[in-house]
Amino acid sequence: MSYVYTVARLRGMENHILDTAFFSRLMDSAGIDDALKALGETSYSQWLSQSAGFDKAIDSEILATCEELKTFVPDKELLDIFRLPYDFHNVKVLLKGLFKVRGGESEGRRYDLLSKLGTIDTEELTNAIETEEYGFLPYGLTDLIPQCWQLWDQTKNAQAVELLIDHQMFAAMLKVAEGLKMPDIVRWVRCKIDVENLRSAIRLARMKYDSAKALPFFHDGGTIRADDMSRLLNEPQETWSRTLSYTDIGGVLSALNEQSDINAALSDVSKSLDDYLIKVLESAKYSMDAPANVLLFLLTKEAEARNMRVALVCVAGGLDREFGRRLLSNGR
Amino acid sequence: MEHLGLSLALFGAALAAALAGIGSAIGIGVAGGAAAGVMTEDPNKFGSCLILQALPGTQGIYGLLIAFFVLNKLGLLGGAGAVALTWNQGLQILASCLPIAVVGWYSAIWQGKTSAASIQMISKKPEAMGKAIILPAMVETYAVLALLTSILMLMGVQVG
Numbered sequence: 023m024s025y026v027y028t029v030a031r032l033r034g035m036e037n038h039i040l041d042t043a044f045f046s047r048l049m050d051s052a053g054i055d056d057a058l059k060a061l062g063e064t065s066y067s068q069w070l071s072q073s074a075g076f077d078k079a080i081d082s083e084i085l086a087t088c089e090e091l092k093t094f095v096p097d098k099e100l101l102d103i104f105r106l107p108y109d110f111h112n113v114k115v116l117l118k119g120l121f122k123v124r125g126g127e128s129e130g131r132r133y134d135l136l137s138k139l140g141t142i143d144t145e146e147l148t149n150a151i152e153t154e155e156y157g158f159l160p161y162g163l164t165d166l167i168p169q170c171w172q173l174w175d176q177t178k179n180a181q182a183v184e185l186l187i188d189h190q191m192f193a194a195m196l197k198v199a200e201g202l203k204m205p206d207i208v209r210w211v212r213c214k215i216d217v218e219n220l221r222s223a224i225r226l227a228r229m230k231y232d233s234a235k236a237l238p239f240f241h242d243g244g245t246i247r248a249d250d251m252s253r254l255l256n257e258p259q260e261t262w263s264r265t266l267s268y269t270d271i272g273g274v275l276s277a278l279n280e281q282s283d284i285n286a287a288l289s290d291v292s293k294s295l296d297d298y299l300i301k302v303l304e305s306a307k308y309s310m311d312a313p314a315n316v317l318l319f320l321l322t323k324e325a326e327a328r329n330m331r332v333a334l335v336c337v338a339g340g341l342d343r344e345f346g347r348r349l350l351s352n353g354r
Numbered sequence: 355m356e357h358l359g360l361s362l363a364l365f366g367a368a369l370a371a372a373l374a375g376i377g378s379a380i381g382i383g384v385a386g387g388a389a390a391g392v393m394t395e396d397p398n399k400f401g402s403c404l405i406l407q408a409l410p411g412t413q414g415i416y417g418l419l420i421a422f423f424v425l426n427k428l429g430l431l432g433g434a435g436a437v438a439l440t441w442n443q444g445l446q447i448l449a450s451c452l453p454i455a456v457v458g459w460y461s462a463i464w465q466g467k468t469s470a471a472s473i474q475m476i477s478k479k480p481e482a483m484g485k486a487i488i489l490p491a492m493v494e495t496y497a498v499l500a501l502l503t504s505i506l507m508l509m510g511v512q513v514g
């Protein structure tokens with residue numbers, strides 16, 4: 023099906039996406055009231071007046087965008103690829119809550135942490151998990167959740183359960199992408215797996231984790247093999263960008279060499295990895311009918327939402343504005 | 355066999371009008387899809403979008419022009435009756451129609467795609483309207499060249 027109409031409409035919608043300069047100005051606001059006043063003319067204002075807190079308002083804006091896109095994007099799976107991680111996030115929240123309840127904590131459930139951005143209605147998902155009726159759940163969750171329970175009963179290790187869920191999430195994303203038969207989308211999912219593996223590698227390196235035991239932390243399906251990722255832990259971080267220079271992602275790690283302050287370097291790398299996932303799809307910008315534009319738009323919108331969170335948290339919490347500016351993504 | 359020449363000439367006229375017309379319809383359809391997408395978000399861009407959407411329509415007009423030219427040459431317009439044509443003359447007229455038929459068909463589709471891209475461009479940069487028109491107009495050059503070729507070839511065919 024033709025994406026000419028879809029991409030043209032997205033081009034029109036892109037005009038409403040807030041740029042980094044706007045967020046930089048937003049951070050100069052004297053207080054949260056001034057910041058919320060500055061948001062009055064943006065699409066977020068409608069949610070700010072309805073929702074309790076700006077966090078929910080930001081989620082509502084992304085959800086509304088997804089719902090709008092659903093009305094004119096020919097392949098709904100493109101939206102599913104974007105929303106699917108939120109389903110797996112919800113599964114993690116619900117399972118962790120139940121683990122705590124089983125462990126005797128009556129206040130274990132954290133329904134407030136559930137995201138409405140997933141493809142599965144949160145109430146249905148909650149009912150399914152609490153009543154142990156997983157039959158209708160998509161993306162392999164039907165088999166995954168009993169496996170999670172089994173693993174929890176055996177190990178009581180929430181991190182191991184989280185890893186199992188993440189493995190399934192990336193496998194499901196890859197499966198949906200391959201089903202679309204769109205090479206750009208498959209490549210993006212593989213790059214996303216690389217990004218997550220690299221984040222894990224950075225975390226493990228900071229913990230001085232033994233590389234021989236690190237393999238289970240890495241997901242299969244990326245452009246860089248999980249084995250190669252775990253071998254990175256044997257090398258100093260400064261050399262990672264050189265080791266991975268044969269990949270596109272290698273350049274993102276250069277901040278690890280350039281910054282002497284490790285915290286600043288890590289925040290720079292984290293931001294660069296987010297921006298990298300947008301850059302992977304940027305060639306679609308030059309096509310008038312590339313389906314990848316749908317995902318590119320959603321990622322840009324997500325980057326906008328991330329910037330909004332950073333700016334509002336900085337203003338509300340009176341945090342260092344310069345540090346906040348460094349965290350802003352270059353979404354648009 | 356006595357009307358084979360006339361049949362070939364009419365077939366040429368039909369090809370010129372039909373293929374160039376089909377191309378234009380597809381091109382306008384593609385550009386129209388983009389225009390609808392942009393106007394959903396910003397209805398004020400109707401004027402700019404309409405101009406760009408109309409550009410791939412010219413090939414259809416060129417095809418029609420050549421078809422009229424052929425019909426006039428054959429004496430089928432004005433009620434004077436068809437001129438007698440040998441099969442060789444009919445084939446010459448058919449060949450003369452091919453440049454605008456083929457180039458018109460194909461260039462209109464590509465012009466439609468370029469127009470669609472230009473429509474997307476003006477949705478982000480309305481001030482670039484001049485440039486947005488020039489890009490699809492470049493494709494038009496080759497449709498005009500094909501039209502000229504068809505006219506010159508037709509003028510060279512001796513009938514009657």
